[in-house]
Ligand code: IPE
Ligand code: IPE
């Protein structure tokens with residue numbers, strides 16, 4: 001099978017990027033695959049396939065500059081609304097991507113996780129590959145790569161509230177800390193930087209709780225064309241922003 005390898009080392013880290021102020025957590029909405037394919041007269045699924053090289057190049061770029069947490073939106077709770085053929089392709093593609101790439105990610109010290117609902121719609125085979133990848137990489141500490149898969153920000157908050165209620169937590173004990181403790185990954189820091197490709201300027205149900213104070217960047221590049229240089233450009237732009245968290249900047 002054709003397993004494209006990203007061209008490592010082509011995009012140098014720009015001098016403008018301050019390596020001492022790299023965002024701890026970068027989250028990406030990998031958008032624009034369908035438009036990329038349409039523009040080439042290809043079926044939409046070809047666009048998803050072409051996103052694999054982009055994903056690997058972004059992972060390698062993130063490792064290069066020392067990003068500790070990388071979260072990638074791969075399939076939303078709303079993406080089930082797409083044509084059955086496309087959904088089927090996406091399930092199989094994510095499964096085969098794990099098969100093709102998990103050893104190399106493991107060798108690079110990447111811990112693979114999945115955020116989202118494990119409901120009946122996700123084929124058992126896919127869940128099995130996910131579990132194998134989690135198990136294989138669970139001791140890795142260089143970077144945690146979380147695939148948001150069958151993920152919805154509202155669903156995550158609903159699941160957290162459900163867990164609180166199931167524990168019998170009383171109303172006066174419900175606070176932000178209590179909700180955070182019941183999110184999918186309580187140990188995951190909030191994203192510092194969210195990048196959504198393809199020029200769409202919306203969040204589409206991604207990490208709603210966690211992005212309260214994230215810096216948002218919307219580059220025009222379509223995901224299959226995304227490379228580490230676009231990540232570096234976004235990080236440079238991020239480093240020019242002033243994060244106030246509601247306070248007054250000195
Ligand atoms: C993002 O690309 C991939 C997924 C949602 C799985 P799209 O498939 O949404 O591409 P566009 O937005 O139609 O171009
Ligand atoms: C968000 O993109 C989901 C993923 C990238 C996985 P969509 O393409 O599904 O979002 P909308 O429908 O344009 O808002």
Ligand code: MG
Pocket residue numbers: 031032033
């Ligand atoms: Mg889209």
